[in-house]
Structure formats: structure tokens, C-alpha cells
Amino acid sequence: MDNLLILSVVVIMGTMLSGEAAMYTVGNSAGWDISADFPSWVSNKTFYVGDVLVFQYNKYHTINEVDKSGYDNCSTDNTLLTDSTGNTTVPLTAPGNRYFICGVLTHCLGGMKLAVTVERNQTLSPIGAPVGAPLSPFDPQSATNPASGITDGSNLPSFISRSSEFGKGCGVLSWLCTLGTLLMVLAVKL
Known part of the structure; x- marks a missing residue:
């Protein structure tokens, strides 16, 4: 008993x-590559706080999180996060817009960039319950060391494993x- x-x-x-969370492999089978169609890939997705972006790429690419200006101009002058390991996991920790580019200028100019809008979770909360601020070392606005915002995934919770098809x-x-x-x-x- x-x-x-x-x-x-x-x-x-x-x-x-x-x-609780969805993992998205950016660019699907093409991965983070110049051949991927990122506007089409992102067009039918809704991202929520707690979801995770997985960038898989070869040694000729990098992943850089930038502000809107950096995204528009393919500039890494004010990079928030950067990585070149080939397998980068980025948790989406707060609502708002996030911008990612390849640090190779010609790749970015060729379309290797991604803009995502992160929505608040659609969870069931008691009426009148306060919405707390996200508590995460990966929040680019609050991190003292912005480079720590990109992780290899080894310290992510084990429940981040379901695919995005299941919905919220x-x-x-x-x-x-x-x-x-x-x-x-x-x-x-x-």
C-alpha cells in the first residue's frame, strides 16, 4: 500500500x-546554418518563458545574442552573449524580444540571424496572484557576467525534454x- x-x-x-518547457532546435535539421530559412522556421512558433533554444552548428559559425540594433546591422559590437562551441543552449528566461546573429558578417548579411518574441507562460494561477520576476542566472538584463548566459545545457533542469508539439x-x-x-x-x- x-x-x-x-x-x-x-x-x-x-x-x-x-x-513545463519546450526545446526548439533552431533551424530544425539544417541547424544554425546559412542554408536554413529562419524567418519561416520561427513564423509558426510561440515561445514562452522556460522554453529553450538549441543552436547546433559547425566550427565556421558562432552564436551571438545582440540588441535590436546589432540584429538590424549584423553588428557584434554590443554582444550580450557569445559562443562558438557548436552546440549552444539558450534558456528563454523572461518575456520580450531576443535577437541572435552569426558573428561572421557575411553569414549574418546572408540571413543567418534570428529574432524571437518570448511570451509569458499561460499557466493556471489563482486569480489575483502576483507575477514574480524570473529568477535565473541566464537573464541577460540582470547578469553581472553576460557571457554566462549561454550554457552547454549541463546545468539545466532534467525536465526540459519535451518536444514543442505537445503545446501548453x-x-x-x-x-x-x-x-x-x-x-x-x-x-x-x-
């Missing part, structure tokens, strides 16, 4: 965490599963 309760709690927690409705489904499991556990005890 106690084992059933422990198993139920583990299943409930796993189900609840499965709908998983939270409701998770709560329904939780309720069903609790009712089942109570019925077994009676």
Missing part, C-alpha cells in the same frame, strides 16, 4: 513536470492526471 502511494507521487511529479495545454492534463491518481489511491485505501 505504501509502495503504491510512493509510486503515485513519483508518477504525479513526472507528469506535472513534463509540460499539458498543465491542465497534468492536474487532471494528478486528481485521478489521488482519487484512485483514496479508493484503494477504502
Whole structure:
């Protein structure tokens, strides 16, 4: 009986965490490359706080997060974040616009740049609940060392693994599963 309760709690927690974030491989199978069509790739996606961008690229490219001016002018003069490891993971930690370019000028001018708009999560909150500020070392506006904003993913939470196809409705489904499991556990005890 106690084992059933422990198993139920583990299943409930796993189900609840499965709908929290989406990972997007930028450019799909082309990756972060001059051949990718980034405007088309981003056009049918909605990004939320907690989602993660994964940039996969070869040694001839870099990933640079810049401001709007840097994006428009393909300039790395005021780079917020930079990486050239070939596999860069960028958590989206706050709502707003984010801009990424390849640091190779001719690549950026050829279209190797990406602008994403990050929306607030569509989570179920009690009415009147305050919206807290994101607490993350990856927030480019609050980091004392902006270069720390790009990570190899080794320190990201393990639940960041679901694909983007599941949408944001998983939270409701998770709560329904939780309720069903609790009712089942109570019925077994009676």
C-alpha cells in the first residue's frame, strides 16, 4: 500500500513536470546554418518563458545574442552573449524580444540571424496572484557576467525534454492526471 502511494507521487511529479518547457532546435535539421530559412522556421512558433533554444552548428559559425540594433546591422559590437562551441543552449528566461546573429558578417548579411518574441507562460494561477520576476542566472538584463548566459545545457533542469508539439495545454492534463491518481489511491485505501 505504501509502495503504491510512493509510486503515485513519483508518477504525479513526472507528469506535472513534463509540460513545463519546450526545446526548439533552431533551424530544425539544417541547424544554425546559412542554408536554413529562419524567418519561416520561427513564423509558426510561440515561445514562452522556460522554453529553450538549441543552436547546433559547425566550427565556421558562432552564436551571438545582440540588441535590436546589432540584429538590424549584423553588428557584434554590443554582444550580450557569445559562443562558438557548436552546440549552444539558450534558456528563454523572461518575456520580450531576443535577437541572435552569426558573428561572421557575411553569414549574418546572408540571413543567418534570428529574432524571437518570448511570451509569458499561460499557466493556471489563482486569480489575483502576483507575477514574480524570473529568477535565473541566464537573464541577460540582470547578469553581472553576460557571457554566462549561454550554457552547454549541463546545468539545466532534467525536465526540459519535451518536444514543442505537445503545446501548453499539458498543465491542465497534468492536474487532471494528478486528481485521478489521488482519487484512485483514496479508493484503494477504502
